[in-house]
Structures are given as structure tokens and as C-alpha cells.
Amino acid sequence: MSDRMLTMAEAVREAMTIAFDERPEVFLLGEDVGIYGGAFGVSGDMYHRYGSERVLDTPIAELGIVGAAVGAALSGMRPIVEIQFSDFTAQAMDQIANQAAKIHFMLGGALHVPMVLRTPQGSGTGAAAQHSQNLEPWFASVPGLKVVVPSNPADAKGLLLASIDDPNPVIFLEHKLLYKIPGRDPVPEGSGRIPLGVAKVVREGKDLTIVATGIMVNKSYEVCEKLAAEGISITLIDPRTISPLDMQPVYESVEKTGRLMVVQEGPAHAGFINEVIAQMAGSSSFGSLIAPIKRLAGMNIPIPYAPQLEKAAVPQIEDIEAAAREIVKNWR
Amino acid sequence: MSTNPLVMGHPLASTENARHALLYMCRIRKFEEAVEDLFGRGMMHGTMHLSIGQEASPTGMCMALTIQDQITSTHRGHGHCIAKGADLTRMIAELLGKEIGYCGGRGGSMHIADVETGNLGANGVVGGGIPIAAGAALASKMMKKGTVAVSFFGDGAMNEGAFHEAANLAAIWKLPMILFCENNKYGMSSSTEKAFAIDDLADRGKGYGIPGVNVNGNDVVEVYEAAQIAVDRAKKGEGPTLIIAETYRWKGHSRSDKNLYRTKEEIEEWRLLDPIPKFIARAIKQKKLTQEQCDAIQQEATDAIVAAVNEAVKAKAADPAGLLDAVFKKVSA
Numbered sequence: 092m093s094d095r096m097l098t099m100a101e102a103v104r105e106a107m108t109i110a111f112d113e114r115p116e117v118f119l120l121g122e123d124v125g126i127y128g129g130a131f132g133v134s135g136d137m138y139h140r141y142g143s144e145r146v147l148d149t150p151i152a153e154l155g156i157v158g159a160a161v162g163a164a165l166s167g168m169r170p171i172v173e174i175q176f177s178d179f180t181a182q183a184m185d186q187i188a189n190q191a192a193k194i195h196f197m198l199g200g201a202l203h204v205p206m207v208l209r210t211p212q213g214s215g216t217g218a219a220a221q222h223s224q225n226l227e228p229w230f231a232s233v234p235g236l237k238v239v240v241p242s243n244p245a246d247a248k249g250l251l252l253a254s255i256d257d258p259n260p261v262i263f264l265e266h267k268l269l270y271k272i273p274g275r276d277p278v279p280e281g282s283g284r285i286p287l288g289v290a291k292v293v294r295e296g297k298d299l300t301i302v303a304t305g306i307m308v309n310k311s312y313e314v315c316e317k318l319a320a321e322g323i324s325i326t327l328i329d330p331r332t333i334s335p336l337d338m339q340p341v342y343e344s345v346e347k348t349g350r351l352m353v354v355q356e357g358p359a360h361a362g363f364i365n366e367v368i369a370q371m372a373g374s375s376s377f378g379s380l381i382a383p384i385k386r387l388a389g390m391n392i393p394i395p396y397a398p399q400l401e402k403a404a405v406p407q408i409e410d411i412e413a414a415a416r417e418i419v420k421n422w423r
Numbered sequence: 424m425s426t427n428p429l430v431m432g433h434p435l436a437s438t439e440n441a442r443h444a445l446l447y448m449c450r451i452r453k454f455e456e457a458v459e460d461l462f463g464r465g466m467m468h469g470t471m472h473l474s475i476g477q478e479a480s481p482t483g484m485c486m487a488l489t490i491q492d493q494i495t496s497t498h499r500g501h502g503h504c505i506a507k508g509a510d511l512t513r514m515i516a517e518l519l520g521k522e523i524g525y526c527g528g529r530g531g532s533m534h535i536a537d538v539e540t541g542n543l544g545a546n547g548v549v550g551g552g553i554p555i556a557a558g559a560a561l562a563s564k565m566m567k568k569g570t571v572a573v574s575f576f577g578d579g580a581m582n583e584g585a586f587h588e589a590a591n592l593a594a595i596w597k598l599p600m601i602l603f604c605e606n607n608k609y610g611m612s613s614s615t616e617k618a619f620a621i622d623d624l625a626d627r628g629k630g631y632g633i634p635g636v637n638v639n640g641n642d643v644v645e646v647y648e649a650a651q652i653a654v655d656r657a658k659k660g661e662g663p664t665l666i667i668a669e670t671y672r673w674k675g676h677s678r679s680d681k682n683l684y685r686t687k688e689e690i691e692e693w694r695l696l697d698p699i700p701k702f703i704a705r706a707i708k709q710k711k712l713t714q715e716q717c718d719a720i721q722q723e724a725t726d727a728i729v730a731a732v733n734e735a736v737k738a739k740a741a742d743p744a745g746l747l748d749a750v751f752k753k754v755s756a
């Protein structure tokens with residue numbers, strides 16, 4: 092079992108190799124995915140295993156790369172595109188938001204785009220404002236894109252396999268800080284899929300419901316463990332896919348706990364997590380709340396460089412802990 | 424603060440010019456070595472892109488520029504900053520996340536700008552600075568400033584849409600712009616052989632109706648000479664020039680590079696083409712500098728970097744308190 096404690100990078104690679112072996116039409120393209128093994132080492136040895144025909148090193152040309160993936164996808168192939176940093180999806184946004192996302196709908200269903208765009212996001216590496224963004228709301232606000240934000244290696248594997256199966260464009264947002272650390276749970280052998288659009292209840296408690304995305308699931312988990320020792324028990328929910336969004340477990344949990352806190356890395360203003368609050372506010376479970384909903388999110392600033400500034404810009408474990416304690420203590 | 428006024432003109436025109444060319448190449452080299460050292464000692468956060476081996480290109484280009492002429496730079500931008508006259512202490516302080524750093528610790532290595540010396544900033548986005556330089560050149564033309572804008576970028580950036588769109592705009596509007604490509608043979612792991620279907624990158628100039636010239640980017644004299652022609656052309660209103668300076672980065676792309684895409688032999692070959700001793704030999708031969716002067720200049724560069732590091736280390740760390748107020752320029756009442 093212990094040898095299945097993979098890192099996120101290993102789990103993503105395993106999912107890609109399973110898909111490569113299952114379907115000849117799956118291929119990978121992106122900058123430095125070949126001999127370099129990917130900027131974050133995710134494709135690793137795939138170039139040596141599958142050759143340059145299926146692991147395509149590209150020039151630095153994000154718009155062209157994603158456009159080529161869209162064209163290949165609607166012509167019978169099943170591309171996985173790696174964009175080296177999610178920040179550079181900006182270069183490719185026409186192909187993502189105006190083309191890939193709209194083709195099936197706009198063309199009356201005549202064509203569809205089975206493409207997965209994988210890309211590392213998030214702060215914590217000291218790479219500053221243009222290499223550290225969390226862009227979940229950019230993608231979540233475009234109808235026609237499915238958006239996956241895995242928080243751990245086991246989910247990443249199953250969700251990526253499901254994303255590759257999906258006949259629609261899927262944006263798969265991997266957090267850089269999770270690449271090199273093993274998850275809490277072993278990654279299952281085999282080719283099991285985790286369906287898109289199904290949230291996961293990570294742990295259950297009765298005092299507070301936390302909904303968090305990506306790396307914030309991990310930070311929140313640590314807080315849950317710590318506060319459990321103090322007698323505060325928390326339900327932690329990981330939506331896993333932010334489009335489509337599965338709110339059912341959130342409603343059910345809030346009906347039991349009466350308190351809701353949402354946590355995301357990206358800036359608070361117009362952030363994805365606000366969607367969870369909005370749906371909660373409009374649901375019949377809203378009346379179960381005994382406390383105002385607490386939102387913890389990044390500051391409304393670009394990610395700064397210096398470590399002390401970068402830390403201040405996004406919620407840290409201590410912030411989550413303090414906020415969780417406060418909401419439970421103050422609202423009884 | 425900044426080391427301007429900069430010395431302008433041919434690197435071999437006088438002892439003063441030769442001294443400047445050597446001093447600035449050495450400042451860049453020593454700066455990059457210091458960065459590597461700070462990084463290795465865990466004093467610097469994030470990543471670093473070193474330009475060791477490429478010092479002649481920014482030095483030669485900037486010797487054709489006035490302090491008012493503008494540049495845009497890249498992720499591998501320390502050399503451009505220094506050649507344009509930036510203050511070494513404020514640069515190091517930025518890398519160390521200090522309040523007195525050029526960006527107040529908010530930008531780091533990839534975002535240093537120095538308005539005083541016409542440096543509009545390094546850039547974390549490959550190709551990001553090219554259209555910005557075109558815009559600076561447009562403003563110069565519209566406001567009749569008489570300045571040029573130089574965009575430094577790598578070979579890899581030439582395959583971004585930003586390069587093509589900016590080159591065409593600059594060409595059709597005859598902007599006072601120079602597109603300066605530091606062709607160090609690789610964009611991360613992608614060799615120019617793999618990333619281009621043409622052998623001569625300067626041919627790209629033809630596609631936009633502008634001159635495309637090749638220079639030995641490890642020869643500060645050759646770089647300067649091509650740069651001066653391009654600057655003259657731009658300032659006469661004849662439009663942009665594409666300069667391809669052939670050079671090589673000795674170090675990995677960034678801190679995490681295992682160099683799997685190139686051979687040790689290739690790196691060794693290029694280390695022999697070091698631009699600094701090449702210029703020293705020439706300056707001595709042409710009696711612009713003596714060996715003793717060259718030794719003293721190299722020592723001067725080392726001392727300047729050591730002093731900058733010492734001062735920067737002592738400076739106050741950047742404070743998160745002001746972050747929210749830093750996003751927007753205050754609207755004046």
C-alpha cells in the first residue's frame with residue numbers, strides 16, 4: 092500500500108499513461124513536456140515511453156498550442172494540453188473561451204471538443220504576480236467549460252481519467268505546491284474514474300461546514316484535525332469540480348451544522364467561492380444557518396514576491412483556524 | 424542612485440568607452456554570480472534566470488542608447504537593467520524582498536523596472552514586453568520625444584503571437600523601435616532547430632518589411648555597431664530593425680533545469696567564447712586599456728556587487744501592511 096502514496100505529479104502522470112494505453116487518439120502537447128519532462132516534472136519519462144509523436148514539444152506559442160488542440164479534438168483526436176503556468180492561459184484565452192467552450196453549443200451540436208487543458212496554478216513559490224495566480228473564476232464563469240480542481244493525488248488520477256473521457260473541454264487546475272507531496276490516501280491501482288460534478292465529503296463533523304477548493308482543502312483539513320482535539324468537529328467538503336458544481340452535500344451538511352465557512356486561494360472579489368455562498372443563500376437550507384457565512388479568500392491584490400508578502404496575500408492555516416474557532420465560539 | 428549618465432558610443436572609441444563596456448559586462452557577470460550564491464545559500468526566494476555568458480548583448484545595445492531611450496526586458500533581465508544603469512543595491516534588495524528594492528519586494532527578479540533609466544520593466548511573460556515597447560515607441564513618435572524603445576526578448580519569444588503583432592505594428596507605423604533578440608539557442612529546452620523551420624531568424628524581418636540583421640552577441644563591439652545603425656534609422660523616422668544577437672546561456676534555464684536537452688560539450692564550447700576576455704584582449708590590443716586597468720575594472724565590478732549585497736542584506740524587509748494600497752495609483756483629487 093505504501094508504494095501507492097504517490098505525489099500529485101505522479102498521479103497525474105499515471106492517469107495520462109493509462110489514457111495513452113487505452114486510446115491511441117490521446118496525446119500530450121505543450122512547452123517542454125518532452126525531454127525536459129515538463130516544467131514541474133509531470134510528464135516525466137512519457138516522452139521516452141511514447142515518443143515524440145504522442146508527446147509533442149511545442150514552441151512557446153500558447154494560442155497556437157491550444158488552438159491546435161481544439162482543432163485536433165474536433166477532428167477525432169483527444170489532446171491533453173499542458174500550459175506551463177495557468178497565468179499563460181491568458182495568451183490562449185480566445186481558443187479556450189471563445190472557441191473550445193462555445194463550439195458545441197453555437198454550432199448546434201455539430202461538433203464537440205474532447206480536450207483537456209492541464210495547468211499548474213497558485214502561489215507559494217516566490218514566482219510573483221505573473222506566475223502565481225489562482226484563476227478558478229476565469230474558467231468557472233465561462234459556460235461550456237468543465238473545471239476540475241483536484242486537491243489530492245488519488246482524486247487527481249480519477250478525475251483526470253474522467254476528464255479525458257469527457258466529450259467536452261475540461262480545464263484541469265493543478266496546484267504547484269501539491270505536485271511534490273504525497274497525499275493522505277494511497278492512489279488506487281487501475282483505471283477507476285471519478286465522475287465530474289460530484290463533491291467529496293472529506294470528513295464529517297457537527298459544528299461547522301467548510302467548503303474549500305484545491306490546496307485550501309489540505310490547509311482546512313489540518314485545521315479540522317487540530318480543532319477536533321479541542322472538541323470542535325467540522326465537516327469538510329471538496330467540490331472537486333467547480334463547474335459543474337455539486338451543492339447537495341453542502342446543503343445537507345449545513346442543515347446539521349448551522350455554520351458555513353468557505354475558503355479559496357484566489358482574491359475574494361468575484362471569486363469562485365462566492366458562487367457557493369450565492370447558491371446557499373438561495374436554497375431552502377439557508378434557514379438552517381445560525382451564523383453569518385464566513386468567507387476566507389486571498390487579498391484583492393496581485394500575488395507579491397517576497398515570502399512575507401506572499402504569505403499575507405492568501406489564507407494560511409492559522410487564518411483558517413482562527414476563523415473556524417471564532418465562528419463556532421461566537422455563534423451558538 | 425542610478426549610475427547615469429551612461430557612457431555612450433563605440434566601445435573602442437576611447438579609454439572611457441572601453442572601460443565602460445568592460446565594467447558593465449563585469450557588473451552583470453558578478454551580479455549574476457552573486458544571485459546564484461544568494462540563492463544557493465537560501466537567502467533568495469523564488470527562482471532565478473541567469474544571463475551569464477550573454478553580457479555583451481545588453482552592454483553593446485545600451486551603449487547606443489541615451490538615458491531617455493526606453494527598454495523592455497525579460498525574465499532573464501538582470502543584464503538589461505544593469506546595462507541601462509540601474510542601481511545595484513536596489514536590484515539586490517528587490518531579490519531579497521526588501522523595502523528599498525525597486526518594487527518594494529513586490530516584484531522580485533522578473534519584474535524590476537527603473538523609470539529613471541528608461542527601463543520599463545522585466546517581464547514574467549515571454550513576449551510580454553514586445554508590444555509594450557512598440558507602444559512606448561508610438562508614444563515617442565506621437566509626442567515627438569526623439570527617443571527609441573528597445574525590446575529585449577529571447578529566441579523563444581519569437582514564436583509568440585505578441586512578437587508578430589508588435590513587429591507588424593512597429594513596421595507599418597515606422598516606429599522608433601528595435602526588436603533585439605538574444606538568441607541563446609534555447610527557449611527552455613526547445614532548441615531553435617526544433618522551434619523554427621528557418622535557419623536564419625533574421626529572415627523574419629523580411630516578413631514585416633524591416634531590416635533583419637545578425638550579430639555575434641558575444642562581441643560587444645559588433646553588437647554596438649549594429650545597435651547604433653538601428654538607433655540612427657529609428658531616430659530618423661525610418662522604422663524598426665530586428666537584431667538577432669547570437670549568444671548562449673551557460674547556466675540552466677532556471678534553478679530547476681537538469682540540462683537534459685543539451686550536451687556538456689556544447690556548454691564547454693560556448694564557455695570558451697566568453698565575451699569578457701574577448702573584449703579585454705581587443706581593448707588591450709587597440710591600446711584602449713592596459714592589463715592592469717582591466718584587472719582593476721574587474722575588481723571594481725566585484726567590489727560594487729559586494730557592497731550592494733552588504734547594503735541590501737542590512738535593509739528593512741518589505742512590510743505586508745501596505746499591500747492593499749499598492750494596487751492602484753491614487754486618483755488625484
Ligand SMILES: Cc1ncc(C[n+]2csc(CCOP(=O)(O)OP(=O)(O)O)c2C)c(N)n1
Nearest residue numbers: 179499547548549577578579580609610611
Ligand atoms: C507566455 C509564456 N509562456 C511560457 C513561459 C515559461 N517560460 C519562461 S522563460 C521560457 C523560455 C523563454 O525562452 P527565450 O525567449 O528564448 O528566452 P531565454 O530564456 O532563452 O532567455 C519559458 C517557456 C512564460 N514565462 N511565458
Ligand SMILES: [Mg+2]
Nearest residue numbers: 577578609610
Ligand atoms: Mg532563448
